Amino acid sequence: MGYQEEPGPDGDPVKAAAQWLAFGGADKSRPVIPQLRSKFSLTTKSAVEAIREANLIRARSL
Template identity: 45%
Template sequence: MSSLTPPEHEHSAAIEEAARWIATTPDHAKPRPIIRAIQERFGISAIEACYAIREANLIRARAA
């Protein structure tokens, strides 16, 4: 049995920071395209940017 977790469960500090930024920045203030902007701002890959967006959605849902 492997002790490794799937990549979708691994979160770096940069992903968490990006998620907080996405969740707290108003939509009109976010640059477009958002994936590219997140990659450049936080130094993460496109898939990690997608994970950050998913986490931001969870943060917003918990705050509602």
């Protein structure tokens, strides 16, 4: 399973950002919130939600 830079079929950019983050799409040398905001046009609140969702995705994969 990979990530999607565009919103998925349900049109949720937060879920797409969470998948991107969970599967290693972020540049680890840069802060993640600005990356999420620019790549997925998220608000800061939505970026934090995506981080939380990414953490859940990672936890489920263990």
